[in-house]
Amino acid sequence: MNYPPEPFRIKVVEPLQHVSRTEREHLLKKAGFNIFNIPAEKIYIDLLTDSGTSAMSDNQWAGMMLGDESYAQARNFFHLQQTVQDIFDIPIVIPTHQGRAAEHLLFSVLVKPGDVVPNNIHFDTTRANVEYLGAQALDCAVETAYDPDAPLPFKGNMDPQKLLDAIRRNKGKVPLVMMTITNNSGGGQPVSMENIRTISTICREHRIPFFFDAARFAENAFFIQQREAGYQDKSIAEIVREMFSYVDGFTMSAKKDALVNIGGMIGLRDETLARKIKELLILKEGFPTYGGLAGRDLEAMARGLREVLNPEYLNYRVGQVAYLGERLREIGVPMLVPFGGHAVYVNAKELASHIPPEQFPGQAIVIALYRLGAIRAVEIGSLMFGKRDASTGKWIGPRLELVRLAIPRRVYTQAHLDYVVETFRQIIEDTSILKPLKIVEEPPFLRHFTAKLEELR
Numbered sequence: 001m002n003y004p005p006e007p008f009r010i011k012v013v014e015p016l017q018h019v020s021r022t023e024r025e026h027l028l029k030k031a032g033f034n035i036f037n038i039p040a041e042k043i044y045i046d047l048l049t050d051s052g053t054s055a056m057s058d059n060q061w062a063g064m065m066l067g068d069e070s071y072a073q074a075r076n077f078f079h080l081q082q083t084v085q086d087i088f089d090i091p092i093v094i095p096t097h098q099g100r101a102a103e104h105l106l107f108s109v110l111v112k113p114g115d116v117v118p119n120n121i122h123f124d125t126t127r128a129n130v131e132y133l134g135a136q137a138l139d140c141a142v143e144t145a146y147d148p149d150a151p152l153p154f155k156g157n158m159d160p161q162k163l164l165d166a167i168r169r170n171k172g173k174v175p176l177v178m179m180t181i182t183n184n185s186g187g188g189q190p191v192s193m194e195n196i197r198t199i200s201t202i203c204r205e206h207r208i209p210f211f212f213d214a215a216r217f218a219e220n221a222f223f224i225q226q227r228e229a230g231y232q233d234k235s236i237a238e239i240v241r242e243m244f245s246y247v248d249g250f251t252m253s254a255k256k257d258a259l260v261n262i263g264g265m266i267g268l269r270d271e272t273l274a275r276k277i278k279e280l281l282i283l284k285e286g287f288p289t290y291g292g293l294a295g296r297d298l299e300a301m302a303r304g305l306r307e308v309l310n311p312e313y314l315n316y317r318v319g320q321v322a323y324l325g326e327r328l329r330e331i332g333v334p335m336l337v338p339f340g341g342h343a344v345y346v347n348a349k350e351l352a353s354h355i356p357p358e359q360f361p362g363q364a365i366v367i368a369l370y371r372l373g374a375i376r377a378v379e380i381g382s383l384m385f386g387k388r389d390a391s392t393g394k395w396i397g398p399r400l401e402l403v404r405l406a407i408p409r410r411v412y413t414q415a416h417l418d419y420v421v422e423t424f425r426q427i428i429e430d431t432s433i434l435k436p437l438k439i440v441e442e443p444p445f446l447r448h449f450t451a452k453l454e455e456l457r
């Protein structure tokens with residue numbers, strides 16, 4: 001089994017170091033068993049995220065040298081704006097330093113305390129930004145999104161009935177509907193064009209603005225081309241245009257499919273909304289033509305947005321991710337299927353079935369991967385989303401306990417992925433390496449980034 005070979009060759013390399021098992025044990029303790037606290041240099045294969053970790057192309061690096069660092073109206077902004085208009089057919093672009101800044105700005109203008117913001121499944125930063133404003137972040141994903149074993153093509157879809165119920169129950173309190181493409185917290189699963197169309201119609205009928213959280217729009221488009229009837233002969237560019245024709249705007253972390261190390265944006269059709277956001281942007285991020293970024297970053301983003309539409313690249317990209325998933329499944333690792341566009345997800349509930357959710361089975365796997373192979377993965381489960389009910393003391397965890405292995409774009413080779421598979425083999429052979437954990441220190445928001453933990457035995 002192989003995947004489509006890289007449609008590029010390697011021009012620059014970054015050496016990696018091996019750290020001894022003794023040092024890894026020491027580092028784990030020092031990091032409070034939180035993988036976000038391990039120095040990146042002490043990691044061999046970093047699958048923490050596909051965000052900001054892409055290798056840029058020579059064309060993007062060349063563009064960096066053409067950065068116009070003028071404070072206002074820099075040339076690169078106009079290139080980015082033109083690119084967004086060409087690709088998405090959305091007229092207004094507001095750059096931000098990354099995705100969560102875009103979310104914060106958009107929500108600050110639209111969302112009031114007591115509001116409800118539906119999404120298929122909120123990514124943790126959109127959820128936190130909604131909650132920070134005193135509103136409720138409501139997940140309306142189809143039920144199959146929560147079945148890790150259902151091999152369905154579009155498990156990222158939103159359930160139209162759940163959305164309608166939410167709108168009816170919260171009359172006048174739904175300021176916008178978001179849809180995350182691909183659905184990261186639900187396993188990197190795509191949303192179908194049909195679902196986008198349906199949700200868009202519902203939003204229009206109820207006069208509610210409809211937005212994409214568009215971080216992985218190109219991977220979503222590729223899945224539509226591969227899996228949805230009627231789209232096989234359409235180009236990725238055509239599919240992307242159609243997808244975005246159904247929304248009023250989008251927030252985007254450009255650190256994923258725009259193939260850059262930093263950047264984000266808001267795309268809008270509504271001038272009035274844009275004006276309000278720009279007022280806040282100047283206060284928080286910077287002048288509206290740079291939004292917290294350097295001119296060179298805007299240029300790299302514009303070039304990345306075009307590159308990512310290359311079907312050969314997407315075929316290799318999604319193929320490489322599926323290769324890792326398939327090999328892991330072969331050796332008996334319980335995997336969420338189908339494999340996501342940017343990551344594969346291990347079903348931690350099953351692999352660490354001896355550990356209850358409140359003792360963080362996913363984090364136990366994350367720790368074992370570092371301990372055994374200096375690999376960094378991320379828990380998406382009870383550590384990220386679980387909490388104890390204040391009155392009953394009962395643990396309320398998310399419906400899935402997952403470990404995400406996210407693959408940086410254009411960074412690792414097949415041999416690197418095979419090394420990951422061999423490390424998992426050691427876990428499969430002796431799951432007693434997976435140890436329960438407890439939290440000893442935690443912040444009020446986005447706990448998983450900074451919490452400290454201890455192993456229970």
Ligand code: F0G
Pocket residue numbers: 048049050051098099100101123125126180184213215252253254255263264
């Ligand atoms: N939306 C989605 C769907 C995301 O996956 C992310 C980030 C964001 C918004 C926020 O963007 O990081 O640029 O501020 N996801 C990263 C991840 C962190 O690892 O999945 P950001």
